[in-house]
Amino acid sequence: MIRQLTSSERQNAAVIAIAVAIVGLAMAAVGRTDVLGVHGVMVMLFAGAVLFYVLSGLYQPEPTEDRETSYYDDPIKVGIVLSMAWAVFGMFMGVWVAAQLAWPNLAFDAGWSSFGRLRPTHTTGVIFGFGGNALIATSFHVVQRTSRARLAGQLSPWFVLLGYNLFCLLAVSGYLIGVTQSKEYAEAEWYADIWLVIVWVTYFILYLRTIARRKEPHIYVANWYFMAFILVVAILHIVNNLALPISWGHAKSYTVWPGVQDAMVQWWYGHNAVAFFLTAGFLGMLYYYLPVRAQRPIFSYRLSILSFWGITFFYMWAGSHHLHYTALPHWVQTLGMTFSVMLLVPSWASAGNALLTLNGAWHRVRDDATLRFMMAAAVFYGISTFEGSFLAIRPVNSLSHYTDWTVGHVHAGALGWVALITFGSLYTLVPSLWKRERMYSAALVEVHFWLAIAGTLIYVFAMWNSGIIQGLMWRTYTEEGALAYSFVDSLVAMYPYYIARAFGGLLFLIGAVVGCYNIWMTVRSAPLAAPLNADVPIAPAVAGE
């Protein structure tokens, strides 16, 4: 990997690593009486490992070939490996916390393993670790192929990928030692947030510069979505995480947003994290890997336009539907509800566009589990966006809010849509990236598919049942006008569903482990003798020609 870098680029890499290590040292020094110091040491170790790697390859021969004649695939390969590693970690945490809800003793009476700390390690592990790395890797792949140009930077892709994983490590390790700003999906504290801003802005600039050097006259739909994902996530992240640290030497900070405005900003962030991280980014994946795998043109360019602008515009308004029947003013809730419903058709247009693209390729869906992953993902996307708009309607929300129905809805999206589209994309991407003819085992892809589908369905049905029962029990009154059930009664009723949910999650986790094995064996297998034809950028015009 270091061989692709020139000598001056290696020196720059070393300088960046040293700079990060110095920041880590400063954190460790000023935060020595606080958990901030632990994170300072971690930053130093991380930067030190990178520095060691760079210095050990400093005097290797420089690349001789013209790098512009090939795509930059090394960061993508590492991104895929990191993504799958995070998948197993994050999903294992998910199974563990799910099991804790059924059997609380599985917390083993320790602080770090209590539900409140493990739960964000699960969500951060799967959303940011698994999903984020998959998005970075596939976006690097898609932007190069659809622009027919190499990434606009040699170091910056590495900076983005490794810097992002450093953020994930700081976040997850922080939760376990008790560092959190208690904002859902934004639990990481101020210093990790600042670091992510630096990484993310680099990502955005890299992406824009690569698009700017494209050899195709038009920008493909997938890139619209990836750019929306990167840009909006930057905005969301910065605004929601505006906070004042109690001192430079402490991990703890307080948000600048007061009271109900904090709640509104948080759910504006939270819902748009779903929209732009978990939807727009993965639609970018879908728009590239699905037509490639199906070998079909996209059903409708016009539908793509309608859904893209519909999704980017309407989602921005929908966040307040997380705060129905709260101190948030009624009018804000109405806007959140109505925009959520107006969002439905653009969302369905995306799902429909994907499924109609498969017309003429349904025999492939039947035979090819990889394409079936993506088909099922589009179906779950349609189901969960319908459910989302439905749950956003205030009277419906009065039943579903605070119940497991919400959890079921999120997982219909996260397992059924996000994870399935990712697995389908990775199974398409891995053989082409490593120049293999196909995945090591088509049978194992099939096994993974059915484990994932079974796991998702068990999970989602368990939570639907549990959530609706819970919601009904909480609002059932006796003839006398008193509550019919105590809270404990509702917990007793949840118990079988919690066991089913943990089992569904376990199936999904096993599927991911099977996927890791399959990818690993594909990477280890022999490459094709003849490289895939024409998987290269359009060569830049040589001066004087």
Add this chain to the structure above:
Amino acid sequence: MEVNERDPVSGRETTGHEWNGIKELDTPVPRGVLLFLIVTHLWAIAWWFLVPAWPLGTTYTRGLLGVDQRQTVEARVVDGQRERAAWMARLEKEPYDAIQADEALMQTVRNTGRQLFGDNCAACHGRDGKGRANYPDLTDDDWLWGGGPQLIEQTMRVGINTRHPESRVGQMPAFGRDEVLDRDQVRSVAAYVYSLSHPDYSTADNLKRIEAGREVFLTTCAACHGEDGKGNRDVGAPNLTDTHWIYGSDLDTIIASVHGGRQGHMPTWDERLTTAEIRTIALYVHDLGTQQP
């Protein structure tokens, strides 16, 4: 003009663009999609007219229905209170025997008491009120401080070993740890107490120790538990001759109790629950006992 490629499956033209093999068809947006889009927008606009929706500087559009969630919830609270007012007032004020004589009202106590008990008492005493290790069973007829709704209400109101000025105070001293009794005396008195509820234990082998324990008991324990060991509800001293044990009836647990003492804790409920609620639970708990076969 450029002639675009035609897709053989759908018969549609492509847009003429290609990205690394990916093409797009120029299919128009299906009419059903547009129709559905319009329907959702009309639905949204209807809501904007009907309920509070758009900000206008320092105020907002109120909506034709004139609803506001605060007023709605306040009205519902008032409605709910009115619905419950009749029986709530009776439960709050009427003497217990009058309530118990009214079977319809007792049914209300059972219906509402179950939920109140579940949300407030079940965490320690169990959903069925049968208690568990270290927490007393409330369904039997064995009471530390006296049964009956009046005394149960009093216990709930002031708690046991709390900071309430009228708190019930019940301390089993740590006779062993505080060196009031030596090891041998602790063992002997425990054996004696054990024999009270386990007649089989009084074998010839154990008789000497039990007899020694009885001596200790009469001088040290009888002040609270009574000479016959049947306890004293005025000080919350349990009956040691029956089969109801909070901390366990085996010899080892009794030795531990004599050695280290026991200080149970029952919180006060007078600030958390209303008088009517406390009385409902008191009746409900008393009723649990009388419902026992």
